[in-house]
Amino acid sequence: MQTSTSWRSFRMAAWLGWLIESNWTDPFLFTVYSIVKPLSGAAILVIMYGIITQGNFDSPLFPYIYLGNAFYIYVGAVMTGVSWAVVDDREHYKTLKYMYIAPIYIPIYLLGRGVARFITGSIAVFITIAAGVLFLKVPLHFTEIDWLLFIVTLILGVIMLALLGLLLAGVTLTVARHEGFIGEATAGALYIFSGAVFPLDILPEWIRPVGYFMPTTYWLELLRRSLVGNVAQAFPTLANFSNMEILGILLALSIFFGVISIWVFRVCDRIARERGLIDHTTNY
Amino acid sequence: MSTTLAIETKNLGRIYKLRGSKKETRKELIALQDVSLTVERGELFGLLGPNGAGKTTLIKVLTTLLSPTSGWARVAGADVHTEPKLVRPRINMVSGGESSGYGLLTVRENLWMFSQFYGVPSKEANERIEALLEMVGMKDRMHTKSSDLSTGLRQKMNIVRGFLTDPEVLFLDEPTLGLDVGASRDVRKFIVEWLKADKTRTLLLTTHYMVEADELCDRVAIINKGRVLACDTPTALKQRLQKDVMFEIETSPLNGLTPQMMEEQPEVKKAALTEIEGGARLQLSLVEESALARVINLFTQKDVKVMNLNKRQPTLEDVFVDLVGRSMAEEESSERSQ
Numbered sequence A: 001m002q003t004s005t006s007w008r009s010f011r012m013a014a015w016l017g018w019l020i021e022s023n024w025t026d027p028f029l030f031t032v033y034s035i036v037k038p039l040s041g042a043a044i045l046v047i048m049y050g051i052i053t054q055g056n057f058d059s060p061l062f063p064y065i066y067l068g069n070a071f072y073i074y075v076g077a078v079m080t081g082v083s084w085a086v087v088d089d090r091e092h093y094k095t096l097k098y099m100y101i102a103p104i105y106i107p108i109y110l111l112g113r114g115v116a117r118f119i120t121g122s123i124a125v126f127i128t129i130a131a132g133v134l135f136l137k138v139p140l141h142f143t144e145i146d147w148l149l150f151i152v153t154l155i156l157g158v159i160m161l162a163l164l165g166l167l168l169a170g171v172t173l174t175v176a177r178h179e180g181f182i183g184e185a186t187a188g189a190l191y192i193f194s195g196a197v198f199p200l201d202i203l204p205e206w207i208r209p210v211g212y213f214m215p216t217t218y219w220l221e222l223l224r225r226s227l228v229g230n231v232a233q234a235f236p237t238l239a240n241f242s243n244m245e246i247l248g249i250l251l252a253l254s255i256f257f258g259v260i261s262i263w264v265f266r267v268c269d270r271i272a273r274e275r276g277l278i279d280h281t282t283n284y
Numbered sequence B: 001m002s003t004t005l006a007i008e009t010k011n012l013g014r015i016y017k018l019r020g021s022k023k024e025t026r027k028e029l030i031a032l033q034d035v036s037l038t039v040e041r042g043e044l045f046g047l048l049g050p051n052g053a054g055k056t057t058l059i060k061v062l063t064t065l066l067s068p069t070s071g072w073a074r075v076a077g078a079d080v081h082t083e084p085k086l087v088r089p090r091i092n093m094v095s096g097g098e099s100s101g102y103g104l105l106t107v108r109e110n111l112w113m114f115s116q117f118y119g120v121p122s123k124e125a126n127e128r129i130e131a132l133l134e135m136v137g138m139k140d141r142m143h144t145k146s147s148d149l150s151t152g153l154r155q156k157m158n159i160v161r162g163f164l165t166d167p168e169v170l171f172l173d174e175p176t177l178g179l180d181v182g183a184s185r186d187v188r189k190f191i192v193e194w195l196k197a198d199k200t201r202t203l204l205l206t207t208h209y210m211v212e213a214d215e216l217c218d219r220v221a222i223i224n225k226g227r228v229l230a231c232d233t234p235t236a237l238k239q240r241l242q243k244d245v246m247f248e249i250e251t252s253p254l255n256g257l258t259p260q261m262m263e264e265q266p267e268v269k270k271a272a273l274t275e276i277e278g279g280a281r282l283q284l285s286l287v288e289e290s291a292l293a294r295v296i297n298l299f300t301q302k303d304v305k306v307m308n309l310n311k312r313q314p315t316l317e318d319v320f321v322d323l324v325g326r327s328m329a330e331e332e333s334s335e336r337s338q
């Protein structure tokens, strides 16, 4: 009974999310969002890298930056995919209250809504990496990839990001204005603190602990290492840790943030019911 | 289960904290106060009241969307605040006057999705969707994208969504708001038929149309400023006033004459005023028919012309006037000016 409710919530939410997200009737928009935007983002980064390093594309820092940026697409896609559903259903479709009174699990419904962005995000990540390998000589060789580590890390990370998305969804529920920006703002802030495009060693010392506390830091590092072996040298502090040690830290931090997220969501859900925010619209 | 009440509330209250832009403007708004109601299974129960009376607030509390700030409420045997998971599978809700739904899904897809959230087997859901759309006269729109529907048809789709999951207790918040006369009639007919088909079904609707409450509901609670002022069958409510004689008079502008001045006349129990184009409409309730002459006399003194005069049976509007002291329209305009 419990599992069937969860599965029902998840399956139907994913179906709905996919119909909304893929909205194939507008292939132009779809192309822009899943192909042009990530590719132009990567292009800007590559040009900047080229200028700053005077064209030193053989340094391990290059795949570090390129892959970090590519996988970071998942952070925005999955986190905001989950939390945006609150804004979408509440403000645009005016259905959140009907979802709420239905016999489903709202957190699982929201996670389901994020699946579509995960899929379109995966397309963008794949295209970005493929472009890097084909045109920019990102040193990625199929025979040297640690597939097991890659897949385990990817799955763990996506679950972690989805749970962080739930935390944002909870905050979104309780915020009656400008709630649309919460996801984007968080993803933007994490970009700096996750070592996505530069190792944390570059940041001022006093602020580094923030980055070392974020599971995304270890997640990106492990993804890079699983694909390109020698990239580990590019991140001095983490270079002393083995893959297994980093995986252990990632797992521990994911569990920690996962528990926090579920707790925050519950608290916010209660606050939203107390303040009557579940069907609140801003009438912009 | 079937022996328990469909809805039961005890001293239910809800206070909204209004947060102004400045800190010192924090105020509290009492949306519901001391509401104690019981609704039996099988009843069609109406909440009648002007804008801002608290009808929607009460529905939101009963459907687990909003926590009460005092008192408690049980729906289908479970507490709405502490056991929402037990309440939700047994209820559904529709708010009129808004167009909700996923525009890029067809009518059938929208409805089917909600049926799946309630665990209705897919085949059965499709059969129900067809039957219900047929009953509200929009089966030909089944495969239309809901963004292409008119507002009225979207609302009908929404109403179908409420019935689709076959709830034990269904809440309809102003179901006919914004619908044209024909569509409203269809919806009312449909509501009555749905209830008749199964005696354990319960329906609570809110309205500020007097006629709707009168024609449709087994029992009506009259609610104003968050308080339930009376709760009974429409017949019993009207019988309270049966001894009075009711007149409706349309006149030219009143030239300074006020309802209070009429009420000062002997045997004039109540005079309620509605401004209309080019004059006024007055609802008089008199203890004796002869008192009419005294009111007409006042008109003559102030040079007010009588355009139309009807004697009539008391309506729920009169009951409202009797309880509140003014008409629903007056109550709403005073609410707005606050």
Ligand SMILES: Nc1ncnc2c1ncn2[C@@H]1O[C@H](COP(=O)(O)OP(=O)(O)OP(=O)(O)O)[C@@H](O)[C@H]1O
Residues within 6 Å of the ligand: A275, A276, B016, B017, B018, B029, B030, B031, B049, B050, B051, B052, B053, B054, B055, B056, B057, B058, B208
């Ligand atoms: N979220 C909210 N925050 C603050 N005040 C609110 C909120 N929702 C409703 N109110 C206030 O509570 C009172 C009751 O509102 P409610 O919507 O329940 O009335 P109603 O009877 O449904 O009116 P209507 O006929 O206009 O739909 C009103 O004064 C309204 O302004």
Ligand SMILES: [Mg+2]
Residues within 6 Å of the ligand: B055, B056, B057, B173
């Ligand atoms: Mg209302």
